[in-house]
Amino acid sequence: MPAPAIQLTFDAASPRKLGLFWMEVLGYVVDPPPGMSIAPTDETLDAWMQLLASSGVPEEHWDDAMAIVDPDGERPRIFIQKVPEPKTAKNRLHIDVRAAEGLRGDARMAVLEQECSRLVALGATRQRRFEPDTAMSNGFIVMQDPEGNEFCLD
Secondary structure: OOOOOOEEEEEEOOHHHHHHHHHHHHOOEEOOOOOOOOOOHHHHHHHHHHHHHHOOOOHHHOOOEEEEEOOOOOOOEEEEEEOOOOOOOOOOOOEEEOOOOOOOHHHHHHHHHHHHHHHHHHOOEEEEEEOOOEOOEOOEEEEEOOOOOEEEEO
């Protein structure tokens, strides 16, 4: 029996906004509707809106969920679902964006700073930089996505 695949699920106020953010961060694409292949983002979103409209889903529910996928099919699918309540506490699970694998010292931190700037431009918020200080920490930057979910640039 093969090992089960996993899907990461986010609760969100706006699944589309949060999905588009993580799509850009991770190099993912919008999961296409049934019968459609991976296509440019606008084309895929339009296809979803057409499917929802033709299925009779009221327009106020068109942003209730969104999924993004790795175009190479190697990393987990990410599903974002709308919830009525806002985020109120620290995540118990978070994503580490591994932007500087194999690098150490100043070279590592320079790559993390460059990626941090890119993600801030996409809507992330920088929280705190942790310097390399022991054999257990090569240094990282704690950030938040547009809805306040913590993640680390590692």
